[in-house]
Amino acid sequence: MAMITLQNSRNAEVTVLTNNFIDNYMPEANGEFVKVYIYLLRLLSDASVPFSLEQMADHFFCTERDIVRALKYWEKVNLLTLTYRSNEDITDITLNVPPVKSDVSDSSKPAVQTVSVAKDTVAQSSDVSAPSTKPAARSASSLSPDRVKELKQNDEIVQLLYIAEQYLGKTLTPTEMKKILFFYDELKFSPDLIEYLIEYSVSRGHKSIRYIETVALAWADEGITTVTMAKEANSRYAKEYFTIFKSMGISGRNPVDTEISLMNTWLNDYGFSMDIIQEACSRTVLSTGQPSFQYADKILSGWKDKNVRTLADVRLLDAQHQRQKLEKKTQKKAAAPKPAATNRFNNFHQREYDFSEYEKKLLNQ
Template sequence: MSQISLHAEGISDVTIIPNIFIDQFMPSANGAYVKVYLYLLRCYSGNFTELSVSSIADRLENTEKDILRALNYWEKMNILRLTRNSQKEITSIHLMDLHTMSNKPQQLPDFDSELDEIAVSIHTDSKPASRKSYSAERIAQLTNNDEIKWAMHIVEIYLDRPLKPMDLQLILYLYEELHFSAELIMYLYEYCVSKGKKNAAYIEAVALTWAEEGIDTEEKAKTATASYNDHFNTVNRAFGLNRAPGQIERQYITKWVEVFGFSDEIIKEACDRTILRTQKPDFKYTDKILETWFKKDVKSTADIARLDEEFSKGSKNQNNKVTPMSKPATNKFNQFPQRTYTAQDYEELERKLLNKGF
């Protein structure tokens, strides 16, 4: 990704959010999009004028596609202007002066058909796959089913609005293609709405993940969601967090549970050691600890104790090791051949000394 230069009009050197943005743009915008715009304001006010899509994604714990989607949204809303190179990469972002804009509310684009949230489930970042569309005749046939009628009624209650055509298409896809029962469809919507996610793309992504994992009943879905909520709660308590894990944090936890196969007890031990050594909830540091344990085939806390003991013994042996005396260095003096003296030599030396009057 190329570097992006950031420019603005009518924005001071402190992070000020124009009232027109709060009054006219924020209420109808996706929360993730609002975060991107606020971060751009902060970058400009802090003179962080050189940035990239990937740096914004890392800072906001989002994907690059989601950042691009947010930037395109605000460009359509005319509150920023994007400049692109021949490869269609964004090279500059120009924040517009909202005070010069008309007070007339903007016409909001319809984002029901777009993935306006990071479509993640409790396990992975599954993206909705392409699916067929149902004809009006087929929809009429399926909606005559009493199970589907009841599920549609409950879904309307969860969404707190009448069903749209795309809602019908998704419900029928879940029932016909993924073979979800009416009870599982209702629980799917209940689960997603409880997390504040009413977007159809998000709901579909969760459904696809469940289908891939063989979750085909309401009971299995409840067990799976409860299990992962337990994993998240374990990490939150260990790190002293009072919020839901972010996207990248969820990916780490998923890796520890699904790839490494560690229990909550082992994960908690790694989190505790992270806090002791770094004095902060550092997911990267915890991941390094768990990766080391995984490579050493740790299965229980007893294995961790064994590794600690081996490390301690190794350190003591290293400290107690006697350093052998080195061989005397060779120099021009000890390289000189030593002379051997006889008794006659000593007598001759004594006679010479006496003759000199000593």
């Protein structure tokens, strides 16, 4: 696990959050992203605090993928810059001072706080550097007032916004309206797909625009462009979710967002088949006596690191593990001092282990 160290000489009892960030950046950001950003500032306020993406994920009861997604969002809006190693691990984090919205077009360079990395360590300095030259992906905040005004004159959009208000049961705020326009203008969702997106989210008990945006971005990542494709994806995932729930011994409720996030990680990021996931769930319940998605994720992430693709690979790992245990036990016996005197209890025939034969039996189970 790569450890990252943030260093700073400021007062550790104070974490500074600018009014500019609160007024102009926080309202449009996903709540989980805001928590990650504030926590990163909190770490910077302490001297030489080691941390890793895994530790941040554990702190927020989410996945490392969720942490990286948050960091990339703040990079998109130019609040920080990420640099990567060749293996795609994050090495540098540069915190940019949030530019005032009205001054974004200014050609001058924004002040930044650079978090530089040497091997596995991050150290904050007071150097001023240029922002990343990598083009930032557009977000809802990139829609200009003129473009918003233009879209709102579209009869199709007017109808869509009205339908959205009926589903959400309230008048849309400017931020909510802008998000819906973002789905249409940037994600290229059709009005029918956006209507289904809102209907789907509300049917699951979520009327938050942040949740709706999370689903929209996930659909965009999967290349979903029609209502039919969205329904097929939802049906497929719903079936897989409840299959996993059954393996965990859970019934009578729907999965919560954190569970969905982990299950999507197993299915999409890790690319495991359902039989592998079910095996991990079964082992989780046997080991802990209760369902635990975090425990199952540790099993599956370990299997991913060892390139497990089939149940046969799992059995091979089990056999190797048992063999190592037997070898250690034998070595321990051989190293133990022999008793000075012999008696009838020491006159038995010592058992010799045939490790190859034992491994074959385990693999054939």
